[in-house]
Amino acid sequence: MSETVLEVQNVTKMYGDFRAVDDISFSIPSGVIHGFLGPNGAGKTTTIRMILEILQPTEGSIQVFGAGALAVRERIGYLPEEKGLYKKMKAWAIIAYFATLKGMSRKDAKHRAYELLERYGLKDFADKKTEALSKGMGQKVQVLASIAHDPDLVILDEPFSGLDPVNQQVMEEIIRDMAGRDKTILFSTHVMQHAERLCDRILLIAGGKKIFDGSIAESKKSLPRRVRIETEDSIDSLAQIDGVVELRAIDGEGAPTEARVGPHWELLLGDQLDAQAILEACFAKSIRLKRFDQSDPTLHEVFVHLVGPEAREASYR
Amino acid sequence: MKYAFLVALREYADNAKTKGFWIGIFLFPIILTISITVPEYLEDATPTRHFVLIDQSGEFVEVIEGGLNKLHLIDVVKDMQKYVAKHAKKPEGQDTKIDLEDVPAIDSMEAKVDEYLRTLETGPMSELGDAELEAMKKQVAPLLEEGAPEFEKPSKKFKLVGVPTEIQEEIDAQTGPDAPVLTDSEKIDLISESLRPYLSGEKKITVDGEETELFAAVLIPKNIQDVIIRPGPKMLAIQDRAGIQFWCTNVADNDLKKEIERVVNKEIRSREYLAENLDSVKVNNIQNTRVPFASLNPRKERGKEEVSLADQIRQWAPVGFVYLLWIGIFTITQMLLNNTIEEKSNRIIEVLLSSVTARELMLGKLLGIAGVGLTMISAWMLSLVVVLTVKSGPESEFAVQLFEVLKTSGLLPKFAVYFLLGYLIYSGIFLAIGSVCNTLKDAQNLMGPVMLIMIIPLMTMMFIPRDPHGVLATVMSWIPIYSPFIMMNRAAADPPMFDLVGTFIMMVVTAAFVLWMTGKIFRTGILRSGQPPRIVEMFRWLKAPK
Known part of the structure; x- marks a missing residue:
């Protein structure tokens, strides 16, 4: 399969003259x-729109x-980044409407809407107009609308934004549930924890170009292995160890700093060096050591490593 | 196509549920019923109006009373005709009531009244006596069906009443032994001053023991003979106020004023004739000689060319339709605009476009809203027919004639055609505006100039029927955005075939062109966010390939 x-x-x-998406290729297995x-x-939404044929690519094929x-x-199934619903329509009717636009019969769609x-x-809100729903509920209705016709491929643009932690959990369940039924899910997010918890694979783009495409484990290999230590003592000697590529000062959060005063340090290791050797050297x-x-x-x-300085902007979204 | 239909269905359901839609549907028959019923009702329900007459010259009381009797007689005859029309026998073997035009008895009655009025104009007319009324009733009796109710004489519209005591005192003081020395006009001024509170409704007069309002006061000065204006080389400059003064707060009901002016002038003139040694009866007869004058329309069937109420209606009914067309088109295109902007600002548009193509979406919206529009005008037309059917009858000649005109003139099918074409042209424009705007506010900025241009057919709609084939009408007929309205405006006047067919083709082509253009703008504009694009930019979209 x-x-x-x-x-x-x-x-x-x-x-x-602006190149929103620049020569991107990738494929997603079922x-x-x-x-x-x-x-x-970076071009995420543009790419998604092209996948959905809302926009036509200038070059290339999808x-x-x-x-x-x-x-x-x-x-x-598609859930756009900015969420909105027809204010005067009832919750069930919206779900059913989008399902019929996806080819379901009106009768089945109505049945399915109530079931979802x-x-x-949201049973009690099925017959309420969507303007009467809270933001989170409205978003849930929209998510349901995007999967009501039980699609084989679901494209979710920022599905977690605007949801409280409980509903984020629900969203994760929906995604896992669909994956469990052999559906394919492509979702964009800027919350790395979600991606890390849920994704089998990631596609990373920046400035319209593809930066990385592969499994999470592979993505982590793109970064050199590293050891972080916290100590008040001088550690210059550790830099002399064969296989230590770089010794750099970081702050408590792990971001590199200019001042080489400690107490936080990071050692980047070469492929052949075992982290255990660093620990032995410390002894x-x-x-x-306060922390290893x-x-x-x-x-x-x-x-951050792959995207570079542009990532800062992203992380403050 | 299936998806366009689904979109259409939703648009229809969504808009048909709005309050505005239902208000629009129900308002029209209500306004129509009111506009037919209220004048009828007002005519019947106007209470008797009381006025006082202070004639210091003492010469015109009889004359004015005679004039009032004439007004009353006309009312009685009118009511009598309506009464007969309502209760006339059905001719044997027919279901419908007799056509009153064909009944000689009615004709002869009208002629008699006419004659009666004319001969009596030689002197003040006396009040309609019971004997005369009985004679009229007898005349129409054979026409009536069995069980027809008794004819009720309408009450007098205007009634001369006695002067309130307060005013009488004022008058008495002016003529009493210790009266101050005043000019005639000063006397009149004093009287009118004390009448003021009665006329403005602050004080009431008492008639037959009941308090009521004083409608008007007529003041005739003692020196009325001296202020008569005579044309000629020695024409005197005399102020209007020096003559008869008619005091009244109601400026809409002119019947009393006109009648008094007429009878007094008539009286003055007959006195002039006398003074010049002319036989006033002869002069009067001569004044009433006339040639028959018929207003004919060459477009009408031979032998029936007389211009009638129906012709008037035929000429002006299109104005009503232009108004409906305008309201109809802009109500629904506004819906189209609002919905498009809602979808855009909510970004629902993206979900829609992942399911349907922009073309299907646009087509669906056009169809759905067209459905709303057709429902609305069908409801209007249906209620027009229903109201007219119910209201048609002897009480409302207008309704009967309007109905007849609608049945024979082809205005309704023309209305339907122009509605559709107008809708397609304007929906294209509005859809394009909606697709490039993110908020209603953006749209309103663009709508301002559009509205200014669109209001023009409403402003010209009253002028077009006066000169339906004139320069203004012809030129505007060939401006595509005005064409549906102006051609509707001209519809009853049989515009030349060239205009009729030519503008039709032009409108079809325009609609197709506008929709093609909108298709292009819609596809690009609908996904845009931020500022509405500049015009130049939109032109670029038109050139863009698919």
């Missing part, structure tokens, strides 16, 4: 949860289930 769901080949989108990451203005998105619209609203705790040289940390880098660090 590793059919290719989505195939993007050498896609470029120009707005006048049944995976694919994270779509990138700083603001195939969803081997065809154009509109030809297979009943197999695709009940399952996700040998009587460096008193050899955990893998977080996805956030990978992101």
